Amino acid sequence: MTTSAGSAASAAPAAGDPAATAERASSPHSGFRLGKSLVVAIDGPSGSGKSSVSREVARRLRAAYLDTGAMYRAVTLHCIATGVDLQDGVAVEAAARGIELFISTSPDRESVTIAGDDVTAAIREPEVSSAVSAVATTMGARAELIRRQRALIAGAGHRIVAEGRDITTVVAPDAEVRILLTASEEARLRRRGDQLGGTQTDAQLKQQVIDRDARDSTVVNFRQAADGVVTLDSSDLDFEQTVAAVLDVVRTIAH
Numbered sequence: 733m734t735t736s737a738g739s740a741a742s743a744a745p746a747a748g749d750p751a752a753t754a755e756r757a758s759s760p761h762s763g764f765r766l767g768k769s770l771v772v773a774i775d776g777p778s779g780s781g782k783s784s785v786s787r788e789v790a791r792r793l794r795a796a797y798l799d800t801g802a803m804y805r806a807v808t809l810h811c812i813a814t815g816v817d818l819q820d821g822v823a824v825e826a827a828a829r830g831i832e833l834f835i836s837t838s839p840d841r842e843s844v845t846i847a848g849d850d851v852t853a854a855i856r857e858p859e860v861s862s863a864v865s866a867v868a869t870t871m872g873a874r875a876e877l878i879r880r881q882r883a884l885i886a887g888a889g890h891r892i893v894a895e896g897r898d899i900t901t902v903v904a905p906d907a908e909v910r911i912l913l914t915a916s917e918e919a920r921l922r923r924r925g926d927q928l929g930g931t932q933t934d935a936q937l938k939q940q941v942i943d944r945d946a947r948d949s950t951v952v953n954f955r956q957a958a959d960g961v962v963t964l965d966s967s968d969l970d971f972e973q974t975v976a977a978v979l980d981v982v983r984t985i986a987h
């Protein structure tokens with residue numbers, strides 16, 4: 733499933749796409765009637781495990797998966813590559829509106845393209861990580877990306893796990909399941925450090941995790957759960973336990 737520039741058009745489910753698969757197969761893991769709307773919205777700070785846990789939860793639910801942070805990263809990379817001044821809000825908003833962005837919503841295929849160019853790896857580069865808050869704090873760019881994210885959720889037949897910072901509150905406040913995934917600062921720094929293979933200094937990690945969250949939280953609240961949002965603290969859970977805890981919440985709420 734993809735979305736495209738400006739139009740937010742959604743293609744018909746492709747073979748192998750979870751949205752298509754969901755219509756045919758019943759999941760041995762989920763216990764949910766397929767075809768019924770199941771939007772699982774997950775927010776949380778950097779390093780809490782949103783992306784990795786959400787992707788695995790989506791696989792087990794035979795649902796689609798949307799990494800909204802990847803869309804902010806793609807707009808940031810596009811601005812850098814085309815010489816857009818990231819401090820110029822009007823220009824950043826125009827870049828967000830004009831970008832020909834495709835993002836896979838298959839939990840088994842990580843793929844992001846800009847105008848057909850594969851940027852899946854490039855959007856994870858440190859240069860993008862340290863610049864992305866400029867896009868995330870540009871309200872006009874947010875409005876455009878939120879519009880596309882809603883179209884992607886609808887295009888996946890409303891059977892999707894979507895994660896980011898404002899999914900439970902803004903993008904999909906009517907989601908059947910809404911979770912704030914948290915972890916202690918210490919756990920988040922350790923996880924990000926391990927994920928980056930020990931290549932980063934403590935100061936670099938703090939900049940990428942703590943300082944970026946501080947900037948991002950000036951425009952969106954992902955530190956406290958909104959009414960009706962379940963808080964799940966993963967500090968003392970390993971990856972598998974966190975996936976199981978999310979699936980428990982889904983079963984309890986959506987069954």
Ligand SMILES: Nc1ncnc2c1ncn2[C@@H]1O[C@H](COP(=O)(O)OP(=O)(O)O)[C@@H](O)[C@H]1O
Nearest residue numbers: 778779780781782783784923927969970971974
């Ligand atoms: N509960 C957990 N326990 C230990 N490591 C975890 C846990 N959840 C996620 N991780 C690992 O921590 C790292 C950061 O997770 P990630 O999903 O990228 O976080 P986020 O999307 O919230 O920034 C990844 O390497 C991931 O495998």
Ligand SMILES: Nc1ccn([C@H]2C[C@H](O)[C@@H](COP(=O)(O)OP(=O)(O)O)O2)c(=O)n1
Nearest residue numbers: 778779800801802804864868896897898948
């Ligand atoms: N729904 C979202 C998703 C991400 N963002 C912002 C927050 C981050 O600075 C960037 C990148 O998000 P991403 O989820 O990739 O961040 P991590 O590196 O996993 O912590 O986008 C946002 O403002 N709203």
